[in-house]
Amino acid sequence: MAELSPTEIAPGVHVATAEKYTTTTTIVAGADGGCLLVDPAVSVADLAALAGWLSDRGLRPVAGWSTHPHWDHLLWSRALGAAPRYATPPAVAVAAREQAGLISAVEDGAPGHDLTLFARVQPLLGHEIDWPGPRALVYAHDAHAPGHGAVFLPDSGVLIAGDMCSDVEIPLLDLDAPDPFGGYREGLRVLASVPGVHTVVPGHGHVGDDAEFRRRVTADLGYLDAVQAGGDVDDPRLTEEWLRTEHARHRARAAAARRGGRGE
Numbered sequence: 001m002a003e004l005s006p007t008e009i010a011p012g013v014h015v016a017t018a019e020k021y022t023t024t025t026t027i028v029a030g031a032d033g034g035c036l037l038v039d040p041a042v043s044v045a046d047l048a049a050l051a052g053w054l055s056d057r058g059l060r061p062v063a064g065w066s067t068h069p070h071w072d073h074l075l076w077s078r079a080l081g082a083a084p085r086y087a088t089p090p091a092v093a094v095a096a097r098e099q100a101g102l103i104s105a106v107e108d109g110a111p112g113h114d115l116t117l118f119a120r121v122q123p124l125l126g127h128e129i130d131w132p133g134p135r136a137l138v139y140a141h142d143a144h145a146p147g148h149g150a151v152f153l154p155d156s157g158v159l160i161a162g163d164m165c166s167d168v169e170i171p172l173l174d175l176d177a178p179d180p181f182g183g184y185r186e187g188l189r190v191l192a193s194v195p196g197v198h199t200v201v202p203g204h205g206h207v208g209d210d211a212e213f214r215r216r217v218t219a220d221l222g223y224l225d226a227v228q229a230g231g232d233v234d235d236p237r238l239t240e241e242w243l244r245t246e247h248a249r250h251r252a253r254a255a256a257a258r259r260g261g262r263g264e
């Protein structure tokens with residue numbers, strides 16, 4: 001059984017962190033034992049531990065949210081129940097269109113999941129998750145992935161940022177987008193404009209306070225500036241090999257853009 005010890009980061013808001021990729025799962029307690037589950041992840045054992053933790057506390061998912069259509073944010077298990085699971089309409093469209101690739105990614109990255117439950121998200125109409133609990137507002141943009149939907153809990157000031165605002169990963173651009181750098185900047189602008197953020201929960205990494213949230217937005221803009229300028233980039237998050245690989249792809253795209261083409 002995987003270790004799982006969710007931390008209560010605000011009243012009724014718990015964050016569990018899986019070992020793989022420092023992936024977070026957010027649990028928001030609502031009325032009558034119901035809870036909103038955001039991006040449950042990542043291994044089969046992690047999800048089993050999560051389901052056990054929830055049932056030990058008398059919590060049962062009544063709604064799910066996938067922040068974006070990448071495999072590690074589209075997981076579910078039978079033990080988590082049959083709650084409706086939502087994502088933004090563009091994210092749902094991508095999850096459907098890219099289903100085959102997503103399934104092979106989940107089989108590589110976290111084998112053994114019940115694939116009949118994988119990526120079973122429906123489009124959320126509107127910008128607020130309709131569920132019996134604290135208000136949960138969706139802030140959508142196209143940085144990192146199409147239809148990336150952060151969830152903001154105005155009562156507690158918690159911003160569940162998905163794969164943005166990480167302290168352990170550089171900004172990861174959507175290189176399939178026509179303007180990955182512009183799209184990422186727009187995503188950061190959307191998040192920075194959310195009023196009343198007290199706490200940020202990145203999809204991978206560590207929870208931060210409001211000052212840390214601002215610091216990460218500034219660091220991410222600095223990263224984009226440096227890559228687009230084409231000089232040396234000295235970002236402390238450039239640690240692991242796969243991040244260096246993504247970084248090299250960003251640099252190649254920026255170089256191509258400077259030459260006036262799309263590159264790759």
Ligand SMILES: [Zn+2]
Nearest residue numbers: 068070145163
């Ligand atoms: Zn992602």
